[in-house]
Amino acid sequence: EPEVTQTPSHQVTQMGQEVILRCVPISNHLYFYWYRQILGQKVEFLVSFYNNEISEKSEIFDDQFSVERPDGSNFTLKIRSTKLEDSAMYFCASSETAYEQYFGPGTRLTVT
Amino acid sequence: AQTVTQSQPEMSVQEAETVTLSCTYDTSESDYYLFWYKQPPSRQMILVIRQEAYKQQNATENRFSVNFQKAAKSFSLKISDSQLGDAAMYFCACLLYNQGGKLIFGQGTELSVKP
Numbered sequence: 001e002p003e004v005t006q007t008p009s010h011q012v013t014q015m016g017q018e019v020i021l022r023c024v025p026i027s028n029h030l031y032f033y034w035y036r037q038i039l040g041q042k043v044e045f046l047v048s049f050y051n052n053e054i055s056e057k058s059e060i061f062d063d064q065f066s067v068e069r070p071d072g073s074n075f076t077l078k079i080r081s082t083k084l085e086d087s088a089m090y091f092c093a094s095s096e097t098a099y100e101q102y103f104g105p106g107t108r109l110t111v112t
Numbered sequence: 113a114q115t116v117t118q119s120q121p122e123m124s125v126q127e128a129e130t131v132t133l134s135c136t137y138d139t140s141e142s143d144y145y146l147f148w149y150k151q152p153p154s155r156q157m158i159l160v161i162r163q164e165a166y167k168q169q170n171a172t173e174n175r176f177s178v179n180f181q182k183a184a185k186s187f188s189l190k191i192s193d194s195q196l197g198d199a200a201m202y203f204c205a206c207l208l209y210n211q212g213g214k215l216i217f218g219q220g221t222e223l224s225v226k227p
Contacts, residue, residue: 031213042219043157043203048212056212089155098213099145099164103157 002026004104006092012110013082021077021107023092029102031095032075034067036060036088037106043091049075050098082111114139116206118218125194126226132179133189133221135204145207146180146187147215152200160202163187191223199225 005024013019025032034046047057049067066078075094079086089108093101116137125131137146148160163171163180171178175192191198204218 033213033215035215037155043205043215043217045214045216048214050212054212056214058214091157093157093215095213098209099207100147100159100162101207101213101215102159103149105154105156108155 004092004094004102006090006104006107008107009105010108010110012112015084015111016081019079019082019109021079021090021092021109023075023077023094023104024073025075025092025094026096026102027073029094029096031098031101032067032069033093033095033101034077035091035093035103037091038088046077079109082109084111087111114141114206114208114211114216116204116216116218118204118221120221121219122222122224124224124226125191125198127194127196129194130190130192131194131223133191133202133204133223135187135189135218137185137187137204137206137216137218139185139206139208139216141208141210143209145209146178147205147207148176148178148189149203149205149217150198150200151203151220157203161189194225196225196227199223 032049037043089106092104095101146163150158161173179188205215
């Protein structure tokens with residue numbers, strides 16, 4: 001069964017550094033999303049992406065964040081200058097129809 | 113504001129018994145979908161069941177079924193014949209189609225299953 005994959009599974013970085021989280025969505029899916037989950041809290045929407053542009057973003061998704069689909073398979077989330085409060089699990093999701101999203105296993109980001 | 117509320121932080125059920133997890137939501141959107149996701153300790157988000165808001169018939173998926181009350185904005189999940197593998201965090205979520213398809217999640221309910 002096709003699945004969303006994410007790399008790395010765990011990323012440790014120092015405050016102020018740039019990180020890029022990578023996702024490979026399911027191959028025939030057209031809609032892509034990033035969510036984050038701070039430990040012990042609920043999952044929060046960050047951004048949705050369709051047809052090579054952002055279709056919706058949350059208040060969390062400020063100028064420090066960007067997304068890109070650099071080729072036909074990858075979907076990346078970049079955080080330009082990480083803060084301690086960016087420590088969280090980051091989930092990528094994809095959807096064929098925008099009515100149902102399938103999640104990747106997540107990347108745990110630790111900012112020290 | 114769009115919100116999803118799960119009022120039960122923790123629930124417990126005996127193996128083979130039935131348990132119901134509660135969820136209420138609030139949205140002004142007319143085009144939305146409701147979901148239950150399961151998150152085991154691995155923290156993978158697994159889709160359990162989906163309900164289209166325009167459908168009156170409650171969704172079922174094997175041992176999982178929902179009770180969707182649109183007027184009350186209620187969307188509960190019933191797990192029948194509970195198994196040890198059902199133990200996990202369960203999140204209720206509302207998908208807003210006209211807002212980029214974003215999912216709004218509830219706070220989660222931690223379900224434990226006793227052998």
